Amino acid sequence: MDTVAAWVLLPAVLVAVSFGLGAVLRRVSRLPVPSGLLVPIGMALGVVLALSGYSIGLRGLLTPVLIAVLALAGIVLAVRRDEIKRPGLGALLWLAVYGLYMGPVVLTGGWTWPGYNFVNDTAVQLVVADWLPSNGRALPSERGISTTTDVLTTYLSGGYPQGSHALLAALHGLVPVGLAELYHPFVASLAATCALALSVLIAPVVGRRWAAVGGFAAVANNLFYQYALQGNMKEIATAATLATAAALAGWILSHLRRTPRARRGRALVASAALLAVPVSAAVDVLSVAGAPYAALIVVLWLGMAAAQRLIPDLRSLGLALAAGIAVLAVATAATLPRLITWGQTTSTTFATPQMAEDLGHLARPLELRQTAGVWLIGDYRFPPVGTSALLTTLGVVLVGGLCLVAVLALARRRDARVALFVVPVVVVMVLVTPRVSPYADGKTLMLMAPGVTLLGAVGAAALARWRPGVGIVLAAALVGGLLLSDAMAYHAVKLAPVDRIESLRDLDRHLGEDRGLALFNEPEEFAKVFLDDTRHNASTEAITPSQVQLRIPQGFGNLYFDLDEQTLEYVTQFPTVVLRRSPAASRPPAPYELSYRNRHYEVWRRRSGPEVLEHLPLQGIYQAALEPSCQEVVALARRAREGEVLVAAPAPTLVMLDTIAARRSAGWNPHPYRPRMVLTATPGEATARVSVRKPGVYRGWIAGSFGRPITAYVDDRPIGSARGVNNVGQWHALETVPLTAGRHELRIKRPSGGLAPGDGYAGELGPLVLERQEDAQLERVAPAQARSRLCGREWDWIERVRPGDRRDPISRRAA
Missing domain, CATH: 2.60.120.260 (Galactose-binding domain-like)
Structure with a gap:
């Protein structure tokens, strides 16, 4: 049931809410905004309202209810004014894109999300989205409580942009299904909305049918698609808000041309205020990194309006600028104080000399030609080889040729509206690429990619006017190349293991009442999502209360270390140890007892005594036990003082x-x-x-x-x-x-x-x-018997301990 709700109810609610909010904007602005733009501009308003609501203290369901009430009012207004039209090509386009993006999830037969252990930024997105409804943008009370709260403190204090997270959180309030279940349907819905907006942008140039082809081709671009499959919610939301701003700006130019000069001043002011909504949403979603894109759209819009003599006088221009700035200031009030902080954070993360070569998750810097959208290999981080390389080159040449045709055709028509989307993404890419790391550069290329294939579709449409057969064949080749590339990405996608995620949720229910900090000994970045009610320490995370301390120091990011590879002092500071079930994992030290087990994890809790004085680890690669050096065993026994014993963990069979x-x-x-x-x-x-x-x-x-x-x-x-x-x-x-x-x-x-x-x-x-399958008990060995009983056999580990009180099983065996 949760799966169906996530796949069907989430997109239905998002579209309904966005349509209603768009209808409110149309009513308030008194502009005849086309129906195809209501969902995109309504989604942008949803971002603004959700982030603003959580920021001013509308906690829990208050923000979702406010959004729902406004949306319902908009729908009622649209019904009363008979403004709801039958779904047409726009609806089919939206559903086609949603299906394309949901395919890798739906065809598994159950909920999951793509991009697991590829780029686990999804974990941070879910943690932030879960935090907002209950806490707004307030920081956790202190550090060291858990990995989850430390991650939140780091990201929130650094000005991390939260616009898309806020909208996801608000929709979660309206669709009571787990955030993880909703995550990819939300990303797919954003991509579909982006396609819808871009189709509206180019429809006056190429016609409605070709516009649908262009919108689909834009978001079927393989680079854009693969970034969505790795969970880049912010970037997909950014593209959707920028596409909305560009489409709205293009429509405004047409509307101003149709408006009598006497009423054009008022229309210009209303248009500027309305355009500020998606512009504000772009800033809310991507913070300072989204501002240049949005600003360029506004500058181009004003330049085109001036060039076409659509600005009646300076007074109207001044009022329009004032109205736009006022809406922008109000709509981004929750983000503006953090713009400088996030700008400083990103500049030191992506633009310093030390980070100039940082690849992040990439295997190499991405190539400019990847923005053509045809890339015939499952993992975009690598170049195609063999026949796939040749076909990729042909696809890139095809897209490049179609883009050239589009530029010539648009220049001949003197219609520059497509530039409202294409130029900003290209300009930012050109200006930013030399100044940032390859990792950050990849994101600028990804945001540019839909503009390239959109332009390619416009080129195919232009050829179809000259030779219909030629245009249709080339458009089919373009879309076919994009879909074949996406099919390869679908084939190679890394999907989240839902059965293990459910085991993490079970752990959270079991450990949520524990007061002490639990050591979580697995490189699982989603522990901070699904153990959010548990005080846990994910030891190999970059942000965590206590990073792993190894016997042999080395880098530890995204790596697994057995307990035997960690220092005794580090392990025993935790009252609880959570282990992934495994035939090769060492048993925790002697004071710990197994207290709970589910399909994937074990929980070990420390009892009173014994005190471990020394730990001899015996661990191999994929081996939980080794035969110790008899010399080491004897030396360990000789260091035992009166009352101390040796304890050995038997090797598994x-x-x-x-x-x-x-x-x-x-x-x-x-x-x-x-x-x-x-x-x-x-x-x-x-x-x-x-x-x-x-x-x-x-x-x-x-x-x-x-x-x-x-x-x-x-x-x-x-x-x-x-x-x-x-x-x-x-x-x-x-x-x-x-x-x-x-x-x-x-x-x-x-x-x-x-x-x-x-x-x-x-x-x-x-x-x-x-x-x-056997119940192996710890063996207590007197120091004098160490050579005869411990040498020549495999053990998990051997410890020198001081037994605890009489309740300690080791003490009872020693008595």
Whole structure:
């Protein structure tokens, strides 16, 4: 039910609310704004109202209710004035774009979001959107409470723009479904609204049908599409507000030409005030980075109005500027105080010499030609190869040629309205690119990309006037190239693992009442979203109360470190430790006991005593245990004082198919930097004969991250399949299987590709491990018995401890 509500109700509510707010603007301005622009300008007003409402203290449902009441009033006004028309091409365009963007999610059969572990900015967007309704723009009371509150403090105090977050939060109040479920439908709705606005912009030039083609082509641009699939909500919202401002400015020019000169002054003032709404929304959404785009649209609009002699006199111009500035000041009042702060933050993040080469998540600086929208490879960060490279070049040449035709045709018609959108995105890209990092440059190229393919569609329409067949064929080639590129992105998309997300939500319900700070020992950036009611410390986050302290210091961003790789002092400062379930993870130190377990996670809580004085870690790559050096064991025992004992964590009983050492298909090559991992470039399999020493029930585990199901077999019997994007160093659980002692054959198999979203994500594949299901208890060893009992065996770890009181199990065994 939540899935249907997210996919259907969210876009329906957004369109209805936006239409109603647009109708209010049409009524207040007394301008005959076309119906096709009501949803875009209403969405822009929704951004302004949502951010303003939360900023002035309209908490909880007050802001959503205010927006809904205004929207309802607008709809009632439109009905009474008989201004609601039957849905036409604009509605079909909106639905087509929404379907294109929702395809990777809908075709999974359930809610999720794309871009997981690609660019996890989505986590920050969700945290901020969740914070606004209850707290507005107030900062958390103090640092160190949890990773979630520390992230909020850092972003909010830095002037982080929140316009799109506020609109999402307000819609969440009207559609009571989880924010994560609503996130991608919201992004898809923004893209559809952007396409609608751009179609209105070019309709007077190319006609309504070609305008629909142009609007679709603009947002089907592969670079723009892929940024949406990685969760860039702010940037998609920025494009939508800029497209709305450009389309409204273009319509205003036409309206002023039709308005008698005697009434043109009033129309100009009303138009300036109305145009300030989407301009303000662009600033609210992207802060200081959105201002240059919006300002250029306004400057171009004024320049065109002056060139066409649509400004009746200086007094009218002055009043228009005053009206526009007044609306802008009111609509951005919640953002203006933070513009300087965010400008300073972004200048030190993206424009300093130290950051000049920062790639962020990119593998290389993006190429200018990628803005043509044809890029025949699933991951836009890499160049196409082979035949795909040749076809990409042909596609880029086609788009470039169509853009040239469009420029010549528009110059001949002396119609510059398309420039209202195209020129600002190109100018900002040209001016900004040399001054910022490749990561920031990628975003300027992404915002420019829809303008390129929009212009290409205008060129195809111009050719169709001359030779209809030629124009239609070239338009089909343009759209076909865009859709083929998008299909490749769909095939390679990385989708969020919803089953594990639900386990995080379950953890939050279980841990929410704990007072102490819990160590969350997994590089999971969405922990700060789904553990928001839990005092947790995501140890490898850049912003967190206590960053991981390693025995061997090294960089830790987005990496996994077993507890044995962390210092004892660091681990034991936390009363609770949360571990991802795994056959290779070390047990927490002796004072901790397992208190809760769900499908993916374990919760360990510290009891009173014993006191760990020294910890000998015994950890290998994908191995929870190793045989210790007897010399180290004896030395540890000699350091024990009276009353102290040694405690050892037994090694789990494991049977492993090592993917590197096994017989494997030719297309499965060793990972360049992840040990015991292979890259599965082709379908295939790996097999190995193994010896089972202890009979019993074993659970299967597969390490890695992959978009296609990997099936495991024991003696040709399937024991389950695993599929999904995973975090570094983590495992997928399979079913259990009874095993007898003796020789067995293990096999893992990757099938041929299919049409499912994400099926082309090859990822990385690690070992198959069978773990015997047994309840292993800590072993207490007297120092004098250390050599005989601890040497020559594998252990998870060995500790020197001082037992606690009589309630401590170790104390009772020592008595």
